[in-house]
Amino acid sequence: METFKTIYIALTMNPMASQEINAKTLLRIYKQVDPWFLSRAAMNLYRGCQHNCAYCDGRSEKYQAKGEFGEDVAVKTNAIDILQKELKKPLILKRLQQGYLMVGGGVGDSYQPVEEVYQLTRKTLEFLKDKNIPLHLLTKSTLIHRDLDIIKEIQDQAPVIVSMSFSSTDDTISSYFEPGVPPPSERLQLLHDFKKAGIPSGIFLLPVIPFITDTKEIMEQSIRHAKSIGVDFLLFGGLTLKEGRQKEYFIRSLLDYRPDLAVEYEHIYQKDQWGNAISSYYKSINETFDLLASAYKIPKRIPPHLFSDILSENDRIYVILEHLDYLLKLKGKRSSYGFAAYAISKRDMPLSEMKQSLQTIPGIGPVTEKIVQEIINTKTSTYYEKLLFS
Numbered sequence: 001m002e003t004f005k006t007i008y009i010a011l012t013m014n015p016m017a018s019q020e021i022n023a024k025t026l027l028r029i030y031k032q033v034d035p036w037f038l039s040r041a042a043m044n045l046y047r048g049c050q051h052n053c054a055y056c057d058g059r060s061e062k063y064q065a066k067g068e069f070g071e072d073v074a075v076k077t078n079a080i081d082i083l084q085k086e087l088k089k090p091l092i093l094k095r096l097q098q099g100y101l102m103v104g105g106g107v108g109d110s111y112q113p114v115e116e117v118y119q120l121t122r123k124t125l126e127f128l129k130d131k132n133i134p135l136h137l138l139t140k141s142t143l144i145h146r147d148l149d150i151i152k153e154i155q156d157q158a159p160v161i162v163s164m165s166f167s168s169t170d171d172t173i174s175s176y177f178e179p180g181v182p183p184p185s186e187r188l189q190l191l192h193d194f195k196k197a198g199i200p201s202g203i204f205l206l207p208v209i210p211f212i213t214d215t216k217e218i219m220e221q222s223i224r225h226a227k228s229i230g231v232d233f234l235l236f237g238g239l240t241l242k243e244g245r246q247k248e249y250f251i252r253s254l255l256d257y258r259p260d261l262a263v264e265y266e267h268i269y270q271k272d273q274w275g276n277a278i279s280s281y282y283k284s285i286n287e288t289f290d291l292l293a294s295a296y297k298i299p300k301r302i303p304p305h306l307f308s309d310i311l312s313e314n315d316r317i318y319v320i321l322e323h324l325d326y327l328l329k330l331k332g333k334r335s336s337y338g339f340a341a342y343a344i345s346k347r348d349m350p351l352s353e354m355k356q357s358l359q360t361i362p363g364i365g366p367v368t369e370k371i372v373q374e375i376i377n378t379k380t381s382t383y384y385e386k387l388l389f390s
């Protein structure tokens, strides 16, 4: 681990760039479970991110990160006090125990360099250790290795997932677009170590960078690396570029690196309010990803053995149907599973109590009913498990 340490000493932050703030709230509680992360709540201990990835969505005005993104970070120094208050409410605690609590992602990596100084993530894990709350830690930093001891202690009580996000596993490309994070080769090694330590680990291949890391060759390399370390899942997604700070900063960085790509980017990013590229672009990279992930037999969503005992019955059915809808979309097929999932997410009554009348729920016909019955009886679906890998 010496290499990691050296990198972090080199990156140790300028204390002038951090601002201590008192957060009013910490937990963002969702109305329903998030099918990507299997979380019912999320939190960020830092606002802003010194990793300074060129494509970071957190740079967008929408998130109101103050100061110079990539340098200035707000540190929620009262995080533990706030969390303590929030978890005193039994309903909130119960809700958190029925899904993974997402730590990190969004507008600030929990293991960015400033964490070496404040250790807020470590203190939060210490605090959560005996709360029996499943945790999903998402980062781009090998600093998380420091907390392997606590993560293992938490895992004795509640499930834990550790995920790393990559735009590719190419060290050279990453050093340009993700200047503040350790090279992908070190991050892959870390995931390998976590897997060996018995921690379920996955990769978010997200976002792939158009015409740079979304090519078949680079994607195949990333997926091959993921396979070689035996990750539990590999989630995939394309880049969004919101008008304003995020898009301007990214395009400036891109043009320094590959000025020849200006026309291609103008063509695929056409002032969409969410920053989406044109749908034919996403369709094409989804198809490439689907073929490669299927060839390497890596689950394209977090698989059921990591969530079936955590989620409530209706959430489990909702997530599996959402995943089915996604897996079929990857193959360019349409389905009504997403519609059925949405209708189920609005039901309070456990579906096992309405086994005879499932078809009264919008979107549930005879085929979906059979799948739902199977999930009620076995907590999974054979059709779904097959699609996850193929």
Ligand code: SF4
Pocket (backbone or CB within 6 Å): 049, 050, 051, 052, 053, 055, 056, 057, 058, 105, 106, 107, 108, 109, 140
């Ligand atoms: S690590 Fe994540 S939050 Fe931080 S700059 Fe990169 S993409 Fe943004």
